[in-house]
Amino acid sequence: MGIAAMLGAPIKRREDPRLITGQATYVDDMKLLGMLHMTVLRSTYGHAQISSINTDAASQLPGVVAVITAQDLKNKVGNIPVAAPLPPHITRGMGRRLPLADGKVRFYGDPVAIVVAENRYVARDALDLIEIDYEPLPVVSDVEKAMQPDAPLLYPEFGTNVAVSMHPSSEAIDNIFAETIANGGVIIKERIVNQRLAPSAMETRGVIAEFRKSDSTLNLWSSSQIPHLLRNYLAEQLGLLQHQVRVIVPEVGGGFGSKLNIYPEEALAAFAAMQTGRPVKWIEDRDENLAATIHGRDQVNYVEAAATKEGRVTALKFHVISDLGSYLQFFTDVIAIAFTLPMLSGSYAVPHVYSRCDIVFTNKAPTDAYRGAGRPEATYMVERALDLIARAVKRDPAEVRLLNFVQPEQFPHTMATGALYDSGNYAAALEKALDLIEYDKLRAEQHQKRARGKLVGIGISSYVEICGIGPKGVAPFGLYESARVRIEQTGTVIVYTGTSPHGQGEETTFAQLISNEFGIPIEDVLILHGDTNSTPEGRGTYGSRTTAVGGTAVYQGSLRLKEKMKTIAAAMLEANPSDVSLEDGKFSVAGTPQKSVSFAQVAAAANTSNTLPMDIEPGLETTVFFEPEACTFPFGTHICAVEVDPDTGEVEITRYIAVDDCGKQINPLLVAGQIHGGIVQGIGQALYEEVVYNEEGQLLTTTFMDYAMPIAPYLPALELEHTVTPTLVNPLGVKGVGEAGTIGSTPAVVAAVADALGVAHIDMPLKAEKLWRIIHHQ
Amino acid sequence: MSVPAVFDYHPVQSVDEAIALLQLYGDEAKILAGGHSLLPAMKLRLTQPEHLIDIGPIPNLAYIRKEKDAIVLGTLTRYKQIEQSEILHKYYPILPEGTALIGDQQVRNRGTIGGSVAHSDPAGDMPGIVLALKAQLVVQGANGTRTIAADDFFVDTFLTALEQDEIVTAIRLPLPAPHTGSAYAKISNKASHYAIAGCAAVLTINKKGLCTSASIAITGASTRIIRASEVEAALISKKLDDATITSASSHAVANADLISDIHGSAEYRQQMAAVITRRVIMHALERA
Amino acid sequence: MATKRSITITVNGQQHQSEIEPRMLLVHYLREILDLTGTHIGCNTSQCGACVVLLNGEAVKACTVLAMQAHGCEITTIEGLAPAGELHPIQTGFWEKHGLQCGFCTPGMIMSSYQLLKDNPHPTEDEICKGLEGNICRCTGYQNIVRAVQDAAEHMSTETSIPVSTQN
Secondary structure (H helix, E strand, O other): OOHHHOOOOOOOOOOHHHHHOOOOOEHHHOOOOOOEEEEEEEOOOOOEEEEEEEOHHHHHOOOEEEEEEHHHHOOOOOOOOOOOOOOOOHHHOOOOOOOOOOOEEOOOOOEEEEEEEOOHHHHHHHHOOOEEEEEEOOOOOOHHHHOOOOOOOOOHHHOOOEEEEEOOOOHHHHHHHHHHHHOOOEEEEEEEEEEEEOOOOOOOOEEEEEEEHHHOEEEEEEOOOOHHHHHHHHHHHHOOOHHHEEEEOOEOOOOOOOOOOOOHHHHHHHHHHHHHOOOEEEEOOHHHHHHHOOEEEEEEEEEEEEEOOOOOEEEEEEEEEEEEEOOOOOOHHHHHHHHHHHHOOOOEOOOEEEEEEEEEEOOOOOEOOOOOOOHHHHHHHHHHHHHHHHHHHOOOHHHHHHHHEOOHHHOOEEOOOOOEEOOOOHHHHHHHHHHHHOHHHHHHHHHHHHHOOOEEEEEEEEEEOOEOOOOOOOOOOOOOEEEEEEEOOOOOEEEEEOOOOOOOOHHHHHHHHHHHHHOOOHHHEEEEEOEOOOOOOOOOOOOOOHHHHHHHHHHHHHHHHHHHHHHHHHHHHOOOHHHEEEEOOEEEEOOEEEEEEEHHHHHHHHHHOOOOOOOOOOOOEEEEEEOOOOOEOOEEEEEEEEEEOOOOOOEEEEEEEEEEEOEOOOOHHHHHHHHHHHHHHHHHHHHOOOOOEOOOOOEOOOOOOOOOOOOHHHOOOOEEEEOOOOOOOOOOOEOOOOOHHHHHHHHHHHHHHHHHHOOOOOOOOOOHHHHHHHHOOO | OOOOOOOEEEEOOOHHHHHHHHHHHHHHEEEEOOOOOHHHHHHOOOOOOOEEEEOOOOOOOOOEEEOOOEEEEEOOOEHHHHHHOHHHHHHOOHHHHHHOOOOOHHHHHHOEHHHHHHHOOOOOOHHHHHHHOOOEEEEEEOOEEEEEEHHHHEEEOOEEOOOOOOEEEEEEEEOOOOOEEEEEEEEEOOOOOOEEEEEEEEEEEOOOOEEEEEEEEEEOOEOOOEEOHHHHHHHOOOEOOHHHHHHHHOOOOOOOOEOOEOOEOHHHHHHHHHHHHHHHHHHHHHHO | OOOOEEEEEEEOOEEEEEEEOOOOEHHHHHHHHOOOOOOOOOOOOOOOOOOEEEEOOEEEEHHHOEHHHHOOOEEEOHHHOOOOOOOOHHHHHHHHOOOOOOOOOHHHHHHHHHHHHHHOOOOOHHHHHHHOOOOOOOOOOOHHHHHHHHHHHHHOOHHHHOOHHHOO
């Protein structure tokens, strides 16, 4: 393969050799001299007053170095950081907490004390010796009950569990509904639940903290998606100067948003290291991960839609209720407001969209960003609404979608929600998907099979989502991304990115960008990330933004250095810089291609500098910050076919087609991988996954024996295709693909199963028993 | 941090040695075979034995052999050996077939038939299969060796007829009568792969096409491992047509104390026991 | 504290002798005593398969085996699957087919694939999926893992498929 073909090439990943041989280093793979081990004692109650804690026996266990409770943290460690606290209550402290429960526990898994010991086994044993007296308090684990005036309160001083309530007047939208009915149209109404999920990255969280007292320097290794944000907030939380904290993110075993956060254990390990003067390691156990790492989704939504009798949607009306859990984590409070509400028009040119929203505390683990973060909830509501309308007007769901799509010539398009979509061609993706699955034939087969008593169904989802976040004002800090590009003396290139990939493969795709731009072999490029002492201030990897935002910074860095190299090459070739071009790793002069210097020769000249003219600054290094002016809006259509066993209610997915449009693809192999993984997580939500608490606030899904996720035998072979509608938001024309599969798949699977059973709607997860009850009217 | 509490470890080389230690430590001791039931419970500290007697090193307890009137499996026979056993495929396909549904290949490489039987977990597959096969469990204790019929062995959840100082040394399966068919299947919990409801069936059909013997056991659905005696009674002396099988299967968990949890309500388990029983009987019948 | 026990174990062809607490799990012994950190811990209840190693040539979940149960045994970990500097065809398959993303489940997936192909050198797609039912991957949706195993099956010759530590 020629270097010029690097962009868009399905090359295999450069990360993989260390990963497939067991040589990669995750946090738990590290040992520091004198390192201690931390374990966390957690609440077994959903809501309780702590009347006493006795740590004597635990402290006396041989090997135990320290036992720490909230008392020890007072005035030394600040609250868990929250990125965007919302008025009125949250800005006044509602939902904020110290890293250890102070007087009260509010969810099963709430950290109460830590043990630091010479080894893990002793640290675990000591937990059993800590005596805590709890006085149980009334529990509220249901979000709608939590909104009732007589509900038990998590924060009695605020007199409510509702943190923020946005209820604009609905008079205008109600008039549209009335008008639609008067004109012979239809309306639909449904309460739909987007259940609570556990992100379940295969690597649990982990931290190592090392503190050097002589100059108050904290080194913190963390399995994180956000090294710089973690560094900045943790420094503040611990009362250290920002430059006294260095965060290093080694290999990370998946995140899906769950590591886009600053958790109690980071501050706790750091505090323990500062207290003991020895490095402290904490590795989360899976039962802790399921109990105390953030959960995702958990919205109860009321959806209403009005449409003409042909199925043209005239208005959408939503009430979004977001279950925050017991405390605020980094983005807990803004997921519904910032990411669900703007997407409530989906891919459809609906003239009127109304939403009201309540975000509410309950006695459960905090919720926060999980793959899709607010957009899957929006897509699910809109896609379900379109299906219900199709059912009401007795038209095919594909036809109703085609009737309502925003048309290609309408972009850029401001939706009724206020969101500005960059580009799109929704009908093209849907039509391609219909062709691939041979939709008409499939529907005909469905009729035949149904006649024979088979429960077969087909579901369509035409999603759109927000990526490439983002422009100014989205968060209290700019969501730009950064790259430092350095060309070394031999012509090799090092890129320090402010993003923090953890499985997405940017060590490969970013190198493809550089290799492509400079015309040098990819082996000559090294991509480094995850160390706040060497990488420029960045925002990390989440929200499908790494390539669109971080990749653009890398690309712009390469352009800047290319210009400088042209100047140097011009001096070497005694030509005018504007006549010099770079091709296949050679700088040459227009008109005289035999007059050339190699990329490496120019790099050597720049770095050794003796031969450089005085007016050229030595070295080849630049740092670029890219802040997009707008977001990107990837889209696509997924079609799912299922068969349900009438005796048992078990679902088999028989076909799955996905046509996605993420703009230009730098590495199609990696794009497909992201879509595969996303689809399967979405199938997981549709069919299997659910975090369950009982009414007493006890978590019932504490291990993978109870929290079901997709495994290989449950899945069909996925059939992928794509369309390419570039975006003008960034010069690469890329949009983002990390969450698309998850957003697109869930509604398609639910629609297919509802179709198979001939019902309008079924709440997820579509477990066999639930379906069996519908089939048998139990 | 999932690690067992502290215990003393006693690897033993003989059954006698294991029994002597059981006598010495009484309730404080547990027997470790493959460890795939015991170790997870110890890691979650649901059980904290002070003494662990590892019978793994005892030689000659992992075997499958055909004797004159029985097929005998040593207590340490691993699931994988059962899956691959030609003898079992020939005489009792229910065993390799059912075993292939236990856990996953890694678990089947470690788990032992004796360990599973002695654990008496009603959600496990093996106890039900052993029960349907009318196995005789050979147990050895301080007072020597005795044989317990599977029907008498499984007393309750995690409770067997074993005395404190006894261990299972072998499982004897009577040789099947001619025209005997056996099968096992289950509807699984999608997370743990344990049975929501499973059925093990062994049927014998005579020349007239009548069922002369039926042995049916239900896994997963109830709080203890049970024979479905009402199903058996409804099959015996009958010609097994669809209607008879469907009607008989509907009694799969009659009078049983059913499990109800987030993976399946009692009602669902009851109905699924009927569904899976019908399917398994059909399958066993094809093999008879 | 219980009496420590002496363990002798051969890992990736090299014999080790240690004094350990009897409750030490095999996975901790490999990771913390022998510093073989390629074997991971994902779930602790033997669902996820991140900890799979070969014990006397058979795949086991090392989080549910006491180190003492492997006394006198031969263990192969991901680090010992191929001679140093070389890749086993299964490793190559995972690389070629993009069978991994975050890589955390990958060593366990590869060791499980080894067992699967040892028992069934020419598996169908369904047989591959069934063989991997004890391994959870949260990134790939398993699609490319299945392709990786198919690729390995095509390329595996008897010579290269034997792990170094179990060669006699």
